[in-house]
Amino acid sequence: MPNMPGYKKTAQTEKKKAFSGKREFYTTEYNTTAWRKLRADRLRRDPICHKCKRAMATVLDHVTPVRLGGEFWNEANHQPLCEKCHNSKSAKERFMK
Numbered sequence: 273m274p275n276m277p278g279y280k281k282t283a284q285t286e287k288k289k290a291f292s293g294k295r296e297f298y299t300t301e302y303n304t305t306a307w308r309k310l311r312a313d314r315l316r317r318d319p320i321c322h323k324c325k326r327a328m329a330t331v332l333d334h335v336t337p338v339r340l341g342g343e344f345w346n347e348a349n350h351q352p353l354c355e356k357c358h359n360s361k362s363a364k365e366r367f368m369k
């Protein structure tokens with residue numbers, strides 16, 4: 273097999289696996305009781321969306337996404353957002369590295 277297509281494919285799969293593994297770590301953090309409690313407490317104290325300042329916040333967002341080096345548990349990196357603002361923020365972040 274001169275071009276070794278199988279080898280290349282394996283390398284790409286491995287890279288993908290490592291990346292999704294990293295994401296899974298953060299997903300695990302979101303699933304902890306500690307995070308749910310922290311989020312619920314924050315949304316109770318700070319119930320209005322920080323972006324549009326009108327809608328009820330339903331999401332506790334990371335100002336700097338954890339994926340981009342933001343601290344997961346640092347309250348200074350948390351902001352309550354409504355779903356609409358959170359979705360538009362996430363859509364923009366998808367293009368950031």
Ligand SMILES: [Zn+2]
Nearest residue numbers: 321324354357
């Ligand atoms: Zn909003």
